Amino acid sequence: MAELKNFEADRETAWCPGCGNFPLRTALSEALTEMDLNPEQITMFTGIGQAAKMPHYIKVNGFNGLHGRSLPPAVGMKLANPEMTVIVESGDGCSYGEGGNHILHNIRRNLDIIHLVHDNQIYGLTKGQASPTTGYDIKTDVQTHGINAEPFNPVRFAVGMKASFVARSFVGDREHLKEMIKAARQHRGYALIDIFQPCVSFNKVNTYQWYKERVYKLKDHDPSDYEAAVRLADEFGDKIPIGIIYKEEKPTFRDRIPFLGDRALVNRKVEVQDMEYLLDEFK
Amino acid sequence: MAELKNFEADRETAWCPGCGNFPLRTALSEALTEMDLNPEQITMFTGIGQAAKMPHYIKVNGFNGLHGRSLPPAVGMKLANPEMTVIVESGDGCSYGEGGNHILHNIRRNLDIIHLVHDNQIYGLTKGQASPTTGYDIKTDVQTHGINAEPFNPVRFAVGMKASFVARSFVGDREHLKEMIKAARQHRGYALIDIFQPCVSFNKVNTYQWYKERVYKLKDHDPSDYEAAVRLADEFGDKIPIGIIYKEEKPTFRDRIPFLGDRALVNRKVEVQDMEYLLDEFK
Amino acid sequence: MDLNILIGGEAGQGLKTVESLLTKTFSRYGYYLFSSKDYMSRIRGGHNFMQVRISDEKIDGPDPGIDLLLALNEETVEIHRDDVNEDGIIISSSGEEEDDIVKIDAASMAEEINPKAVNTVFVGTALKVLGLPITEAEKVLEEHFADKKSVIEDNKKLLKKGYEAGKQLFNLKDLGTKKDRMVIDGNSAVGLGAALAGVSFYAAYPMSPSTGILNYLAGKQEELGIVVEQAEDEIAAINMVLGGSYSGMRSMTGTSGGGLALMAEGVGLAGITETPVVIADVQRPGPATGLPTRTGQGDLLFAVNISQDEFPLMVLAPKDQEDAVYQTFRAFDIAEKYQIPVIILSNQFLADASKTIDRINLDDLKIERYFVDEDQVEEEYKRYKYTADGISPRAYPGQLKGQIVLTDSDEHDELGHIVEDGEKRNMMVKKRAKKLQKLKDNDLCEPDYYGSDKPEYIFVGWGSTAGPIAEARKMLSDEFKVAQLAFGDVWPLPEKTIREKAENGAELIFVESNASSQFARLVRSETGIKADYSIVKYDGRPFSGREIYRRFKEEVK
Amino acid sequence: MDLNILIGGEAGQGLKTVESLLTKTFSRYGYYLFSSKDYMSRIRGGHNFMQVRISDEKIDGPDPGIDLLLALNEETVEIHRDDVNEDGIIISSSGEEEDDIVKIDAASMAEEINPKAVNTVFVGTALKVLGLPITEAEKVLEEHFADKKSVIEDNKKLLKKGYEAGKQLFNLKDLGTKKDRMVIDGNSAVGLGAALAGVSFYAAYPMSPSTGILNYLAGKQEELGIVVEQAEDEIAAINMVLGGSYSGMRSMTGTSGGGLALMAEGVGLAGITETPVVIADVQRPGPATGLPTRTGQGDLLFAVNISQDEFPLMVLAPKDQEDAVYQTFRAFDIAEKYQIPVIILSNQFLADASKTIDRINLDDLKIERYFVDEDQVEEEYKRYKYTADGISPRAYPGQLKGQIVLTDSDEHDELGHIVEDGEKRNMMVKKRAKKLQKLKDNDLCEPDYYGSDKPEYIFVGWGSTAGPIAEARKMLSDEFKVAQLAFGDVWPLPEKTIREKAENGAELIFVESNASSQFARLVRSETGIKADYSIVKYDGRPFSGREIYRRFKEEVK
C-alpha cells in the first residue's frame, strides 16, 4: 500500500516561507498516494528554477536537467519504460520561455505524461524578471516600464494546439489540484496542468488573494467541445476558469510507432552475434 | 518609381525546375514593385533551407542567418530603423521546427514585420525529411512508418496565440498571394502568411494539384471575429481556406516602449563626455 | 592496377544510381573500391561528381587523376577534361567522337525505351570500355530495382544498348567474388556500429552531412525494434537521448558542427550527471552554415573544449569506414564504462565515401552494460557514490527494488541532491576527474605507426586523413625515410607514442583539414611537442595522397 | 589600516541593505572599500554573507580574516566564529555578552518603531564600535530610502538606538570625502562601460551571475534612449543583437556559461558574417547548472574555441572593476574595428564585488564607428571586399544610397552571395584570418608586470585573480623575489612579455579558478612555455591573497 510518508524527502527546501510551491507539493504527494503509487514507479523530469527543485523535495526518481529542457528527456523514458508514471514539472519561465519549442512539439508527440507547470507568472530563482505569463501590470528591474510583449496564455495556446488534455488549477484549492493531477494521470496522452502558484517574494500582484478573487471551478463544461474550450481558454480577466478545459483522446507517441507495442526498450536483449545479417547488405 | 527589374538579382538559383519557390519570388517582387518600394527600403531576414536562399535571388538588403533563427535578428532592425520594410522569410522547418520558440514569442512581441513561410510541408534542402507540417500520409527515409507526431497547423496555432495578422495563401494563385503580401505590409504589427509552396522534388503528396483541389478563397469572412477565425483555422482537409483568417489591431513592440517614439536608434548620437552623470551614482 | 573513374553531372541526374550500379558490379568482380562524393548544396542542377577508384589492392583514398570520365552532361567534360590522364578516356553524349572520347547518344537510345533510365546506358558503355562482362551488372540491376520491378527490363535493355555502343579500351579482369569483404560508407558504418552496440534510441535533427546515420538507423528501426526520432531541434535531440540513457537504454545522437554547438550545454549536462551518451559530429566547414556539403576537420578544439567548465569526455575520430564501425561500437562501451559523453568526430569525406573493407568480425564484439548489481547496493542507493576510481554504481529507474535514482544538473552530493558547499564540490570534481585519468591509463588507443623505423619525417594526422597520408607516405618512401602517426583517439590525448617518436629527432609534419592546425596545437598544449610543419587545407575538399605528396615537396622539401 | 567586516544572515534578511548603508558611509569618510558576496542559490533562508574590507589604501581583494562580525542571525556566529581575528569583535542579537561580543537586542528595539527596519540597528552599532560618527549614515539613509520617505524617520531612530547600544572598540577616523573615487561592482562596471561606448541595444536572458548587467542597462534605458530586451532564450538574444549590429547599432548581450553554450552557433555566425558584437560571459562553476551563484574561471578554453570551425574572435578578461569599465568600452571598439565578436570573460567574484576605484576618466574615451564613407564605395557595394588587411568596408542597410547590404551565414563571395568553390572559400578564410593577425600586431594589450625585476617566481594570472595575486605577491615579497604577470587580453594571446620573462629563468606559477589550469594549457599551446606550478581552485569561492600565500608555501615552497 502506498503511504504519504513514502514520498517525504528528508531535506530542507530552498523555498521561501509561504511560497505556493509547498501546497503544490502536498497536493502532488497526496494525489500520488491516493493513486496507490510508490516512489520507484514515478520519474520526475524537471528543468531549472525554484519549481524545478521539486525532485529534491519529494521522493521519486528524478532527472533535474537543464533550464528549459524538462520535456525532451521524458521522451526517452517513455520508450524505455511505458509503465513508468512520468511527471514533467517546471516553472512558467522554464516551460514556456526557454523551453517553448519543446512544449510546442511535445504537444504534437502526445507522450503519455503529466506536465505540471508552476505558473507564478514570474522568474523566481533569478529574482523577479518577467516570465512569458507575466501580466501588463507588473514592472520589474528589467521590465522597467512593463513588459514589451503580450502576456502568454498557456491554456489558449495549448487548446489552439489541440493538446490532448489541458487543465488549469490553483494551489489555493488543494482538492481541485489533486483531482486534476489524478485526471491527468488517468488520461492517455500528454496532459498539461497550468497551476497558479503565488510567488510571495517577487510577484506582488498575482497573490493568493488575487487568484482567489478570480478563479472559479468549471461546471457542466464538456471538455471535448473544442469551441467551448476555445472560449473558456480566452477567459483571463476578472474571472478565470479552473478545471479541465479541453480533452481529446488520440493516439499517443508510442501508439504511432507501429512495431513498438507495449515493449519496454530497457528490456531489449541484444546479441551482437545474431546481427550478421546487417553486414550482408554491404556485400 | 519602383520597377520590377530593380528586384532582379543577376544570379542563377539553386532551386529545382518547377519549384513553388519561383512563383513565390515573382509574386513577392511584383507586390514590392506595386507598393512602390525600392530594394534599399527593404531588408529580408532568413534562416537556412531552400526557401531561405531568397535574399540571394531577389535584390534587397539581406541577412541570411542561421537555420531556425530568421526572426530574432529582425527585432534589432525594427529598433534601428522603424521605416525599413522588414520581411522575415523561411521554410516551414526553419520557421516552425528549429525556430519554434522564436515564432511563439515574436507573435507576442508583435513587431511590425511580414513573415512569409514557404510551407512545402517538407525539409527540402536536407532531402526530404518530415517538417512539422508534414501530413500523416507521407513516409520518408526517416519517418519510415509515417510521422510520430500530429501535423502542426500553423494557422490554428497562430490564431490560438491571437497573432495580430494570420493569413494563408498558395503560390498557385499569384494574385491572391500578392494581395496577401500587400495586406500584410499595410497591417501594423506581426503578419504571418503561411504559403503553400509545392516541393516538386520531395513532396509527392502535396502537389500543385493537391492544393488546387482543396484551397478556396475566403469571402465575407470578418477577420476580426476570433471565433470564426478559430473555426476556419481548423479547416484543413478536403477544403482549406486561403485569405486573411484573423486580424487584430494592437500595440506593436515599439509602441510598448514608451520612450522610443518614432526614433531610429541607428541615428542615435552618443557623446561620451556628456555622460559624466552616469558616474555620479557610484560616488 | 589502379583505375579512377569520375562520374559527373547535375544534381538530380541520378549520379548516385550510376555510381551504385558500377561499384556493386566492380565489387562482385573482386575489385577493391574507394568512391567519394563532391556535392553542391542543392537538389537539382549545379555540378556534382563522384570519384570511383578501383584496384586489385586495398585503397586508402581518392585520387585526382581520371582514367575514365563518365560525363552525364557537357559541363562535366569542360570542368574535368584537364584532369583526365594521358591515356584516359571520356564517355560523353555530346561533342565529337575523338580519340579519347567515346560518344554515345544515350538520350535517343533511352527515348524509345525509357527516358528516365538514360543513365543506365552509361553504365553499359563503361563496362564495355573497361573490358568487363555485363552479366553481373544485370543482376545488380535486378536487386537495385527490386522495389520497382516494372523498370527492370527497360534498364536491362539500355544497359545492353550502352554496352554494345562502346568499344573495349581497358583490360579489366573478373577477379572472382570475395565473400570476406564489404563496401560501406562512413555514415552507414557509424550507424552499423551503433546497431551492433545495441543502440535502442537515436534522436537527431537532420543536418548534412550527418543525415546518413539517421537514415541508416531509421531504415533499421522496425527490424531491430528500436526507435529513431526526429527531434524538433538539436537541443531536444541531446536532451532526449540523455533521458533515454538515464532510463537505461543505449542512446545516441548525431549532427554536424552547428548542431553540436546547440548541443554544447547538453554535453555538459551529460558530464555532470555522468550520463553515458554517444554523439557523432560529422564535420563540415564552418563557422555557422559554411559549406554544408563539404568536408573539414575544423571542430576538433571545439569538441574537446565543448561547454562551460570542465568534465571528463572522450573524443575519437575514426580513420576509415572499417574503423568507424569498430570505434562506434567502442564509443558505447567507453561511454557506459566511464559514464561520460563520447564524441565521434567524423567528416563529410569519411561519411559520404564508400570503401571496400574486410567483413566486420562480430566475434570480437562484446557488449557489457556496467549496471550495478542489485546485491551490491547498500540500503540507500547512491548514484554518485565516491569510489576509488571515480566510477559510481549506475542504475536506471525501476532497476533496483525500493530505490530511486536521482540525477542533477547542479553540483550534488552522493545521493544526487543539490549542494553548495565548497568541500562537496571539490570531492565531486575530483571524482569526475579520476574517471578521465582511469580512461587515460587503461582504455586509450595509441596512434598507429607506419613506415620507416628511423624516419627523417613523420606525418601526423588524425581521423580520416589516415588513408591519404598513407598514400603520400608510400609515394615518398622511395626518396625519403618517412613514417606516419595516425591518431584515432584524440581526447584525452594518447601521449606515449608521439613522445617516443618525437624524441628520436624526426621532423613532425601535421596534416589537417583546418586552418590553424588544431591538432598540432592540442599536441603542443598537452606534451610541449611542436609541429615542425603543418600542411593544412580548408577549402572543403578532401586531401588526396597526391596532394599531400605535392605539398610536401612545395612546403617541406 | 585594514579592517574586515563580515555581515551574515539568511537570504531575504536584507544583508544587502546593511552592506549598502555601511559601505556608502565608509566611502564618504574617505575609506577604500572592497565588498564581496557569498550567496546561495535561493531566495529566502540558507546562509549568505558579505565581506566588507576597508582601508586607507587601495584594496585588491577580499580577506578571510574577520575584525568585525555582524551576525544578523545565530547561525552566522556559529559558522564564522573561528575566522574572527584575535582582537576581533562580534555584534550579535543572541547569546551572552562576552568580551568579544557586543550584544544588542535589535528585535525588541525595532518592535516598537518598525520591525522591518531591524537591520538598521546593526548599522548604528557597527559605526559606534568602529568609532565613526553617525551623521553621514543618516544622510545615506535618506538617499537610500528616497523612494519610501515614510520609513526614513523609523530608520534614523533605529540607527541611533543601535549606535547608543554599542561601545567604541576600534578607532576609525573621518578621512574626509574624496571626490575622485567611485565604488562600483563588476556587473555595473561592464554595464557602465557599455553605456559609455554607446550601446543602443542590449538583449539577454536572465542568468546568474550576469543579470546585474541586464539590470544596470535596463535601469538606464529611458534616460539613455536605448532598448533593453529580455529574449525568450539565449539563442534569440545573440541573434537579436547580431540583427541590431547588422542594422547599425552597437549591440551587446550577456550571460553565463550555460547561456554562452547556447550562443555558440551565433558566435560563429558573427564570425563568418563579420558582424561586430560584444558578449559578456560572467562565469560560474559548471558544467551545466553547476553552482549558479558562485565564481570560477572554467570557461576560458570553451570561449576561445567556441563554435565549430575557425574564425577571428577576441576574448578579454577584466582585471578589476575599474578595468571592467575601460575594457568593455574597448571591446566595442575592437569589435567594430575588426568586425568580430568580442567575449568579455568576467566572473561572479568580479561581478558581485564592489570596489573603490578612481573616477573613470571620460576624456580618454573616444568612440569611432568605422563605417565606410559613402564616397569610398564603388559602383556595386561589396560587403566582403578583399582588402590588404582583411577588413572590408562596413555599411548598414539604408546607409548608402541605392545600395543593398547582403550578409550570409554560408561561405560567400565579396558581395555576400553563397559560394561553393574552393578558391573563393580559401580567399575568404584568409581574409578573415588577416584580421586576427592585424589585431595581434596592433591592438593587443600585453599583461601587466609587477614586482621584482629579477624574480625567482612569477605568478601568472588572468582576469579577476589580479587583485588577490597582487596581495599574495606583496605578502611574499619579504621572503622571495616574486613578480606577477596579470593578463587581461587572453585571446589572441599576447606572447611578447611572457616569452621575455620566461627566458630569464624564473619559475612560472599559474593561479587559476579552474581544475585543469586552462590558461597554462593555452599559453603552452601557443608559446610552448610550460607552467612550473599551477595553483588551482574550483570550489566556487574566490581566491584571497592569504590563500594564495598559504598554497604557495604548501605547494611550491
Ligand SMILES: Cc1ncc(C[n+]2csc(CCOP(=O)(O)OP(=O)(O)O)c2C)c(N)n1
Ligand atoms: C541556459 C540557462 N539560462 C538561464 C538560466 C537561469 N535561470 C535559472 S531559473 C530561471 C528562471 C526561472 O523561472 P521559472 O522557470 O518561472 O521558475 P521559478 O523560479 O519561478 O519557479 C532562469 C532564467 C539557466 N539556469 N540556464
Ligand SMILES: Cc1ncc(C[n+]2csc(CCOP(=O)(O)OP(=O)(O)O)c2C)c(N)n1
Ligand atoms: C543548426 C542546424 N541544424 C540543421 C541544419 C540543416 N538544415 C538546413 S535546411 C534544413 C531544413 C530545411 O527545411 P525548410 O526550413 O522547410 O526549408 P526548405 O528547404 O524546405 O525550403 C535543415 C534541417 C542547419 N543548417 N543548421
Ligand code: SF4
Ligand atoms: S522566489 Fe517565489 S516561487 Fe521561488 S520559492 Fe520564493 S516565493 Fe516561491
Ligand code: SF4
Ligand atoms: S527541393 Fe523542393 S523546395 Fe527545394 S528547390 Fe527543390 S522543389 Fe523547391
Ligand SMILES: [Mg+2]
Ligand atoms: Mg516562475
Ligand SMILES: [Mg+2]
Ligand atoms: Mg520546407
